[in-house]
Amino acid sequence: xxxxxxxxxxxxxxxxxxxxxxxxxxxxxxxxxxxxxxxxxxxxxxxxxxxxxxxxxxxxxxxxxxxxxxxxxxxxxxxxxxxxxxxxxxxxxxxxxxxxxxxxxxxxxxxxxxxxxxxxxxxxxxxxxxxxxxxxxxxxxxxxxxxxxxxxxxxxxxxxxxxxxxxxxxxxxxxxxxxxxxxxxxxxxxxxxxxxxxxxx
Numbered sequence: 354x355x356x357x358x359x360x361x362x363x364x365x366x367x368x369x370x371x372x373x374x375x376x377x378x379x380x381x382x383x384x385x386x387x388x389x390x391x392x393x394x395x396x397x398x399x400x401x402x403x404x405x406x407x408x409x410x411x412x413x414x415x416x417x418x419x420x421x422x423x424x425x426x427x428x429x430x431x432x433x434x435x436x437x438x439x440x441x442x443x444x445x446x447x448x449x450x451x452x453x454x455x456x457x458x459x460x461x462x463x464x465x466x467x468x469x470x471x472x473x474x475x476x477x478x479x480x481x482x483x484x485x486x487x488x489x490x491x492x493x494x495x496x497x498x499x500x501x502x503x504x505x506x507x508x509x510x511x512x513x514x515x516x517x518x519x520x521x522x523x524x525x526x527x528x529x530x531x532x533x534x535x536x537x538x539x540x541x542x543x544x545x546x547x548x549x550x551x552x553x554x
Contacts, residue, residue, distance in 0.1 A: 356381070356455040357470075358550055359463035362477035363523060364426070364511050365484035367534045367542055371477055372459035374543045375550065379457075384449050386460035386467070387429060389442050391420040394428025403432040407441035423492070423499070423507070430511045433461070436520040443467065461515055464526035473553040475546055476525035479535040481508050 358375060362368040369385055376383035389407075392414040396406035419425060432438050450456050450468045458467065464474035479487075485505035492499050515523035525531060530549040534542045 355451045356472050357450045357468050358457040359468045359471035359474045360459040361461055361463050365488040366477045366479045368459045368477040371542055371546045372457050375546050376457040378547055381455035381457050382452060383457045386446055386458055388415050388420055390429035390433045391425040394432045395425050397432055398428050403435055404437040407438040430514050434518045439520055461523045462521035464529050466521045473550045474526045474529035475532055476529040477532050483535045484508050
């Protein structure tokens with residue numbers, strides 16, 4: 354039986370970590386939809402038209418080692434504003450969402466555009482400052498010398514692009530459960546998500 358869990362929210366709020374844990378807890382398949390846009394963005398940086406890149410995306414494109422870097426994140430945010438790119442990736446995401454056995458999708462517009470009929474919807478957020486600190490720590494651990502102020506500026510820039518784009522802006526679905534992780538550790542955030550989903554099952 355299909356059961357779709359839609360988890361949305363801004364960058365570095367913890368939705369990826371929560372989504373993976375939720376998928377493991379319930380035994381569902383998981384799709385980080387941001388990877389689709391990162392893969393399209395990287396191909397755009399290499400010279401491919403972004404709409405063509407979206408239309409011809411392959412599983413191998415999602416396994417590249419350079420999808421988690423800052424350049425891929427910025428490129429993803431840019432290509433995500435292109436309506437034709439979003440349209441090209443729509444069917445892939447919807448098919449994944451309704452697969453037998455259940456699915457968890459995380460992104461920016463899962464509960465509002467991709468899967469508005471999802472059985473459970475969460476909106477995971479945190480303050481921009483907290484998200485910037487988390488992202489800065491990740492980058493430092495990976496060897497980056499990017500400053501906290503630069504990371505915060507990047508977070509605020511991505512928030513503005515995601516929130517203000519004309520196609521599928523970042524907003525919480527009316528029936529989504531809000532989880533603010535600003536003052537939560539990972540275990541508490543995951544527990545809150547599981548409790549919210551159990552209430553919908």
